[in-house]
Structure formats: C-alpha cells, structure tokens
Amino acid sequence: MQWVILHESGHYLMWHNLKFVISQLFIFIIGIYLLFLLKAGLIITMFTTVILSVIYIQAAKIFEFQADTYAAKNMDNPNGMITGNIKMKEADKGFLSNPIMKHLLTIAVPYEERIKIARKQLYFKKIIAV
Numbered sequence: 431m432q433w434v435i436l437h438e439s440g441h442y443l444m445w446h447n448l449k450f451v452i453s454q455l456f457i458f459i460i461g462i463y464l465l466f467l468l469k470a471g472l473i474i475t476m477f478t479t480v481i482l483s484v485i486y487i488q489a490a491k492i493f494e495f496q497a498d499t500y501a502a503k504n505m506d507n508p509n510g511m512i513t514g515n516i517k518m519k520e521a522d523k524g525f526l527s528n529p530i531m532k533h534l535l536t537i538a539v540p541y542e543e544r545i546k547i548a549r550k551q552l553y554f555k556k557i558i559a560v
C-alpha cells in the first residue's frame with residue numbers, strides 16, 4: 431500500500447498531471463498539422479492516430495518510471511514493491527499479458543523493471559546503512 435501512495439505522490443510532486451496535459455496537447459497539435467499537411471483521408475487519419483497514440487504511450491511511460499523510482503526511494507522497505515509486482519505479474523493473464531502488446535499499449539512500467547528499481551534502492555539502502 432505504501433508503494434501505491436508514494437507512487438501517486440510522486441506524480442503530484444513532479445507535476446505529472448500538467449506534463450500529461452502538455453504532452454497530449456503537443457501530440458494533438460502535431461496530429462492536426464500532419465493531417466492538414468497530408469490532406470489525409472480516413473485511412474491515413476486512422477493510421478496517424480494509432481501511431482501518435484503509441485508515441486504518447488511511450489512518452490507517458492517516462493512519468494510512470496519517475497513515479498515508481500520516487501516510490502522506491504521513499505519506501506520504508508522496497509521489498510513490498512518487489513512482492514507486490516511479483517504477485518501482479520503472476521495474476522496478469524489477460525489480453526495484454528503478451529509482452530509486445532503490453533509494451534506498445536500500456537503506460538505502466540513492466541513488472542520486471544519495477545522489481546529492478548526496488549532492488550536498486552535496496553542495494554543503495556544497504557550501502558548507506560553500513
């Protein structure tokens with residue numbers, strides 16, 4: 431639970447909501463510009479929309495990675511983050527359990543990456559404690 435609260439606090443403290451809005455607006459403006467530039471029909475419009483959506487998802491992952499790193503750095507014990515992600519990974523059997531689809535279509539940092547973030551913080555906390 432601490433991980434989730436700190437993750438969301440990280441979004442707040444790093445102004446991610448504003449950054450999300452700005453990045454969405456920027457990609458929207460690029461999309462409109464491209465559609466007018468290309469004098470696009472329906473097929474090109476749909477293709478451009480899909481491509482720009484995937485670009486946005488990849489950009490938004492940066493904010494998620496930052497929030498996860500903030501949470502891991504500020505947790506009392508990052509082992510909870512590791513345990514939670516292992517359980518979520520085991521329970522994840524849906525459509526987006528395919529790694530390629532999950533990478534392209536979800537904003538969330540992959541479970542394995544979150545575990546690496548938490549392990550890195552455990553390593554740093556052990557060095558500082560010594």
